[in-house]
Amino acid sequence: MNREPGITPDMVREHDLTEEEYGRIRKILDRDPTYTELGIFSVMWSEHCSYKSSRVHLGRLPSTGPAVIQGPGENAGVVDIGGGRVAVFKIESHNHPSFIEPFQGAATGVGGILRDIFTMGARPVGSLNSLRFGDPSHPRTRRLLEGVIGGIAGYGNCIGVPTVGGEISFHPCYNGNILVNVFNCGIAGKDEIFLGNASGAGNPVIYVGSSTGRDGIHGASLLASSSFEEGGGGQRPRVQVGDPFLEKLLLEACLEAMRAGGIVGIQDMGAAGLTCSTLEMAGRGGTGIDLDLDAVPRREPEMSPYDVMLSESQERMLLVGKRGSDPDLLAIFRKWDLQAVVVGRVTDRGKVRVRHKGETVADLPVGPLSEEAPRYNRPLREPAYLRDTRSWNASVLPEPGDVAAILKDLLASPNIASKGWVIDQYDSTVRANTVAGPGLDAAVLRIPGTLAGIAMTTDGNSRHSYLHPFHGAAGAVAEASRNLSCMGAEPLALTDCLNFGSPENPEVMWQFQQTVEGIRAACLALEVPVVSGNVSFYNQTEEKPIRPTPVIGMIGSIADVTRTGRLAFSRPGDLILLLGDTRPVLDGTEYLARIHQVEAGSPAAVDFRLERAVQDTCREGIRQGWIRSAHDCSEGGLLVTLAEACFGDGRDLGGDFRIPQADRLDALLFGESASRIVVSVAEADLKRLETTATRFGAPILPLGQVRKEPVLKVKVDGERVLHADVESLRRIWREGFVRAVFGGAPAGKGGMA
C-alpha cells in the first residue's frame, strides 16, 4: 500500500474529519488509513451519508404501520397499495449543486431520485418537486429559477416520467442557498421488490452504465455536508453532469434484467458513488466485496483509485448477480447498448477490499465502518428571535380597507399565483395515466390496467416553521394529508426532506429537533408513518441559516379513479360550504407578510381530531360522488381558496357568499388556520353532507352558492366586502408569477392592487 501519499493532519482537516474522528478510524483499522481509505471514511462519515447529527432524533419518527413493507434504511420506502402492488417512493435534496450549477444540479437531482426508485424494481410513475428560491427581485433568482426548472424538465421529459406537481415559494432567506427537493414514486408488484443486498459469497458484482469520470468527487462530503461560500464557482467540478437518455436505457435494462431473474441485489451509485454502493450492499448482506478497480470503465486513463472510488459520475448501477448468471445479465445490458462488466465478487470476509494495478489500496471492515460511525447529540438552544416573533399581537394591525385590492395583491404573490409558466415546461401526461396533474391540491395517477390510483403531494410552509418549528412541521404533515383527502385519496405514508442550516449551531439543531417532534406528533395522530427521507444540513450563507424547511412528500391510494376530487366549482346552483373551523389568527400568514411586511406571531397547533374529522368527511363525500369540488384552504386563506375554486378549466364560474362575522374581518378572509376544506355539493345533497359531517364530528359552515355569472361576491354579516370580476382576478393570478420573477415587480405591497 505504499504508492499512496502518507496521511498528514492537513489532509485529515481537508477531508472534514475531526481529530477525534480520525482517532476512531485508526482504532478501527489498527493502523493509519491509506489515502484512498481516508477518502472513503470522509464520505461515509460525512453528514450527508452518515446522518451523524440527525440520527439520534430521526429514531423518534414512527416508521411502522400495517401498509409498510420497507421503512427507512433502503434506497426508498415501500408501501402496500393493495391489488398485489406496492408504491416505492422517496424525496431527496439537491440544494448546493443546484445553486452552483442550476440546470445540472436540478437535473441530476431528478436522475438520482429516479434511480433510487427503479433500483428497487419499481417503474417510476410520477415526479414532484419542492423548490425554494430567494427574493424574486434578487438579481440571481431569475437565472437560478430558469436553470432549475429547465434541468428538472429536461431530465424528466427526456426519460419519460411525468412531472405531475410540486410547490415553489420565495423568500430572501434562500437568496444564497436555494432548495431543490425532488420526489418520485414508482409502482412494483408486491413480490418484485429488489433490495440493495450483496449476499452469497462468490456471486459476481457487476458494474452497469456510464463510465467513471472525475465529476462530483466529494459532492456528498464537501458540497452537501458543509457550508459553502457565495459564488461558489470553484465548486463547479463537484457538480455532476446528467444524461437522461443513458438513464432511460438503464431504467429499461434494469427492469428487464430484474424480470429475467438472476439479480441478487442492486443499488444505484449516487452520493459517494462506488464507495457507498459497495459498503452499503455488503453491509446489508452481512458479507464483503472484493473490488477490482482495473475493471471499472473510466473516462480518463490516469485516474487514481481515490478518484474512482469517490467519483459521483451519474447513471451508474452496481448489482450482484447469481453465480453463473452473469452472461445472461450482461447480454440484456448489451441489448440496450450499455456497458456492463464484472468488477468484483462477494466474499464472506466482512471487508471491502479494493485492488488497483495488483495492489490493495483499501481493505475496510464493513460492519465497524457504519456501526462505529460518529453520532452526535449536538447541543440545542431555543433561537433568540422567537422571543420577539412570539410577542407580536394582531391588535396592532389596522382593520383592512379595500378587500378587493388585498385579494388581488395576494393572488399576484408569486407564492400564490398560478405556476403555469413552470407547469407548461413539464411533460405531465406522458405514459397516459395522469388523472390529475400539476396545479391541483395533489396529483393522481391511474395504475395501468386497473381503476385504482395513487395520489401524491409535497408540502411545507417555512414561514410557519420559522415561527414555530413544531407546529410548522406538524402543519405540513396535516396539509399534505389534507391535500390528498381533497382528491379523495386515503393517506398511506410519507417521506420527509428536512432542510436546515448547520447542525453545529445549537439554535438550528433545536429547530431540527422540534421539527422531528412535530412530524412525529402528526404522524402518530394521523396514523401516517415515515418510510423514507433525507436530511440536508448546512443550508446557510455566511453563517446565516435558511429558515427551517421541512418538506413532506405523502402518497395516498384511491380505489376508483373515476371518483377523483376536483378543485374547481362545477355547477351553478351548487352550495359552497367550509368543512372545519376558522380561528381568528393571522400569525405567520401570507397576508401579514405581503400586505403588512410582518412575519411574526406563532402559528397555532393543529387540532388533529378536527383535522381527521374534516378529511374523513371530504373523502367520504368524494368517494360517494356527492362532493363536486374540494379545495384545501391554506396559504392566502379563505378568500384566495374561493377565488381559485372559481377559476375553471375553460369556463369560469362565480360565487355568492354570505359569511357570518368573526372577530376580525382580515382573520376571517386571510387567516391560515389549519384543517379547513372548501367543498361544493348539489343542494339535494346537503343533507348527506350534514349527516356525514356529524358522523365524523366535522363542523360545517355554509358559505354561499356557485353562480353562472363569473363574479365573486362576498357579504360578511350582511355587509358587502367584495364584488370582483373573476376573469380579472384570474388574469392577475395567471400573470403574477411571471411578473414577479421576470417583470421586476416589487415583492411587497403595491404593483397590482
Place this chain on the structure above:
Amino acid sequence: MRFAVAVFPGSNCEEETFRLLSSLLEQPVEYLWHRERDLSRFDCVILPGGFSYGDYLRCGAMASLSPLVQALPEFVLAGGKLLGICNGFQILLEAGLLPGALLPNRSLKYISRKVCLRVGQVDTPFTNRLRPGQVIRLPIAHYEGSYFADEATLERLETGGRILLQYSDPAGRVTEGANPNGSARSIAAICSADRNVVGMMPHPERASEDLLGSEDGLRIFESLIGGAARKAHRPEDRRA
C-alpha cells in the same frame, strides 16, 4: 388491422400506444425493436413519441438511420400505413418520408399543454372519423415542434389537401395567437401525397379516455380500424 409500435432506445410513449391499440381497440399489436427490418406482417406501423437516441445530433436524426426506419420506404410504397407521433413525426421528416422540418418552439421552451386543433382534410385513413372544420383537443409535449418548410412545399401541402390538423382557438379560428410553437401555417399534422403516411405533433394516445380529460384522440385510431373503440370505463365497470 395488425399494428406495430416501434421501440427505439429512448422511446417513451410506446406503452400507452400499445395499451390503447390492444385493450381499447382490441387490435393485434406487437412491439417492434429498432433493429428489426421485417415489416411484412403489419398493416400499420406507429413511431411513438419520446427522445429516440436521446435526440442527440438532431431530433429523429439517428433514429432515421435505424434498420427499422430504413425498411419503412418499401413498407409505405406497398401501401402500408405509417403514423409518426411527436418524436415519430420528427423521425419521418429526418427520414424524408414527409417534407419539412421541426424547429425549436418559438418560445425556446418545452411546451406541455392541451391545445385546440382545427381538422382539415378527412380523406385519409387516419382522419376519416373526424369532420372537416371540427375542433378537437389534444395535448402537445415537445421542444422542437415548430413546423417549417419552404413556401413551395407549404403551397404544395395546402393545395394537395395534405394539412390534416392546424393549431386553432376553441372556435376553430387559425390565428397566430393560437399557434403555440410558431409552426408555419399553424401546421400540427400533415400526410404524404399518397395519404398513407401521417406525421403529427399532438399526442392522440394521451387523449383516448374521458378519465384523462379527452377522448378526441381516439378518433384518429378509430379512423384507422374503421370502427368504434371499446369505452374505457363504463359506469358498470366501477367497483364498489
